Amino acid sequence: MKYWLFKTEPDVFSIHDLAKSPAKTACWEGVRNYQARNMLRDETKVGDRVLIYHSGGTSPCIAGVASIAKAGYPDSHSWDRKSKYYDSASSPENPRWYMVDVRLDQIFPCPLTLAGLREVKGLAEMGLLRKGNRLSIQPVTKGEFAIIVKLAVK
């Protein structure tokens, strides 16, 4: 099993939107970065755990945990002309972009702020905390995941 961190802008799609989705499950569409695409397409498996990160705003934070409900599959928004994620280079026959389905497991009672996470020993190497890392899909180590869940549930 792998562990991930997915970034989202809560104004666009928050963990609360995920909670309101049918069966608390939604597709994670619109990833338009090749490195992130490759991970979604090649490395995700059903059951993988996903930290949901809210970027932007006054207090960016890890808001909760979800699981992969459907592993990487072509992002149909990429050939939907009406979608803001439309890409003329992508087609059903030759999809350029991929997405996954995620199902909410838990909203953290107290979201873990970025500032707070920087204080935590054992997370110093975490991708999220490294300068200049803009990837919206990031692998997380088993140890980092365990530390974060323990902090949030305490």
Add this chain to the structure above:
DNA sequence: GCCAACGTTGGC
């Protein structure tokens, strides 16, 4: 709103 960091594009 600023700006650092990084990705993408396109001319050559």
Add this chain to the structure above:
DNA sequence: GCCAACGTTGGC
């Protein structure tokens, strides 16, 4: 293949 220009991300 190099690299300048430009666009995007995202914390602050």
